[in-house]
Amino acid sequence: EIRTALAADLAAPGVLKPEAWDPYYFGKEAARLARLYTIAEEVGADEDAATAASALADALKPWLRSGGPLVYDETYGGVVSRTSLQSDRCLGDFGNAGYNDHHFHYGYLLHAAAVACKAVEGFCEAHGDAIRDVIADIAQPSEGSDAAGPDQGARGARFPTARHKDWYDLHSWASGLYPMANGRQQESSSEAANGYYGAALAAEALGDEALAAWARVLLRTEQIAAQWYWQGPSTSAGYD
Numbered sequence: 001e002i003r004t005a006l007a008a009d010l011a012a013p014g015v016l017k018p019e020a021w022d023p024y025y026f027g028k029e030a031a032r033l034a035r036l037y038t039i040a041e042e043v044g045a046d047e048d049a050a051t052a053a054s055a056l057a058d059a060l061k062p063w064l065r066s067g068g069p070l071v072y073d074e075t076y077g078g079v080v081s082r083t084s085l086q087s088d089r090c091l092g093d094f095g096n097a098g099y100n101d102h103h104f105h106y107g108y109l110l111h112a113a114a115v116a117c118k119a120v121e122g123f124c125e126a127h128g129d130a131i132r133d134v135i136a137d138i139a140q141p142s143e144g145s146d147a148a149g150p151d152q153g154a155r156g157a158r159f160p161t162a163r164h165k166d167w168y169d170l171h172s173w174a175s176g177l178y179p180m181a182n183g184r185q186q187e188s189s190s191e192a193a194n195g196y197y198g199a200a201l202a203a204e205a206l207g208d209e210a211l212a213a214w215a216r217v218l219l220r221t222e223q224i225a226a227q228w229y230w231q232g233p234s235t236s237a238g239y240d
Contacts, residue, residue: 003045009036010048016055021069022093023081024101027108030059031198034115041119053119060116063109064130072133073097076177077159079106079137089178099176103138103164104188107195110134110202117205124205131202138163139199139215147214162218164192171225189226196222 009015015036018029033056040049062068073080080097084090090097096105113131117124124131132152136159141147143156164172172192175184186192200215228236 002039002043003048006036006039006043006045006048010052016051018059022083023063023070023096023105023109024094026059026063026069027105027112030056030112031108033059034112037115037119049119053116056112056116057120057123060109060113061127064113064127070134072158078102078163079133091178095176095178098178099163100178101174102176103172103195104174104191106134106138107191107198110198111194114198114201114205117202128206131206133159135199135202135211135215138195139211139218141211141214145214147210149208149210152208152211165218165221169225169229170221171229172222189222189230193219193222193226 014029015033018026018033020026020029033052037049037052037056040046040052063070069082070079071082071085072078073085076099078099079102080090080099081093084093084095084097086092087097094101094105096102110131113127113134117131132155136152136155140155140159140161140163141152142161143153148156164174166173171186171189172195173184174186174188174192179185196215196219200212200219203209203212203215
């Protein structure tokens with residue numbers, strides 16, 4: 001039954017060729033394809049796994065090379081969508097170039113990239129620098145830390161440390177340059193956790209265990225905060 005459902009999912013329109021050209025929806029489509037590859041591998045559906053892996057790599061390549069939809073913004077030090085950067089007040093693509101929701105957007109992309117590294121020989125070697133830049137945008141370690149290392153540490157001058165993380169509250173804030181009318185917000189604790197999960201997976205795929213451990217710290221603190229503030233039982237002292 002799983003193999004039948006898997007084949008049907010892969011045959012559905014748009015699954016093997018993600019069509020979205022904004023970081024959020026493309027990331028979700030790529031992550032869906034990555035998950036189908038993982039399922040195919042787990043159940044021994046080798047032909048479906050090969051099909052999904054090839055399609056995933058082809059879909060990701062434009063996003064991980066120069067001249068693609070993502071560019072580096074020298075003003076605030078981050079990876080942003082070209083479309084958003086050129087939009088009014090950078091509000092296109094959910095405010096991506098205004099640094100809104102990056103830890104939501106890029107978690108899906110990093111998850112997909114991690115799977116592609118595992119599934120397609122040479123993918124990490126070809127796109128490792130770009131993957132590190134996306135990790136740095138949401139999960140750059142502090143300069144001089146063990147997690148920075150020689151490869152990731154070189155990005156410290158170009159990216160802020162843990163861009164979205166609030167170390168007092170332990171959760172992240174989704175608002176970027178433009179706060180909401182009632183202040184900052186974190187509209188999706190689950191997608192925030194998924195962002196750092198994606199960063200950890202990508203770091204592991206790159207063979208950078210120190211960076212992966214740092215990303216897991218970001219993930220775990222996000223989980224703790226979500227359980228404390230959003231999922232707390234009636235006995236919680238979170239709002240006393």
